[in-house]
Amino acid sequence: MLFRSLRVDFLSTWLTQGSPVAYWISGLFFPQGFMTGCLQTHARQYKIAIDELAFSFQVLEAEEPGQVEERPVDGVYIYGLYMDGARYNRDQKCVDEQHPDELYDKVPLIHFVPTKDYVPKEDEYSCPMYKTGKRAGVLSTTGASTNYVCSVELPCSKEEYQPPAHWIRRAAALLCALND
Secondary structure, eight states, rough: OOOHHHHHHHHHHHHSSSSOOOEEEEOOOHHHHHHHHHHOOOOOOOOOGGGGGGEEEESSSSSSSSOSOOOSSSEEEEEEOOESEEEEEEETTTEEETHHHHHHHHHEOOOEEETTTTTOOOEEEEEEEEETOOOOOOTTTSSSSSTEEEEEEEEOOOOOOOOOOHHHTTTOOEEEOOOO
């Protein structure tokens, strides 16, 4: 337990001092720990109980970390994700059908924003994020797959509305790494 506490304290310090503008989530062995550190940093900074925090999400227009000059005031920018079973439509800013002959769509940077008492919108797709495209893993002591990272809320199209259930049937997911 002491090691976990020291690790999270180190991460909190790293996040607030001299850290990069955006983080390559695919390069992290245990992204869940990184995300917990982000929430803990926010909780300490604003004196909020960490249990009251969850991430809300905003997909940015920036495709590469070099296109962003400053760190966000709150939260972190994440890059390196791919969408499988769908794509992110940059014009409509929503989940959309894949282009023909494209298996994976590289997703723009996503702003993970720590939010107090966050409740996802019903018209957004709660897109699961996995470390690999295998989408299977050993069940951990928490009861979750070791391959599952978190769910990212993504907007669905307002023009040609396809409800979140459509993307569930398509098994649309975000992947940190592509299988060869």
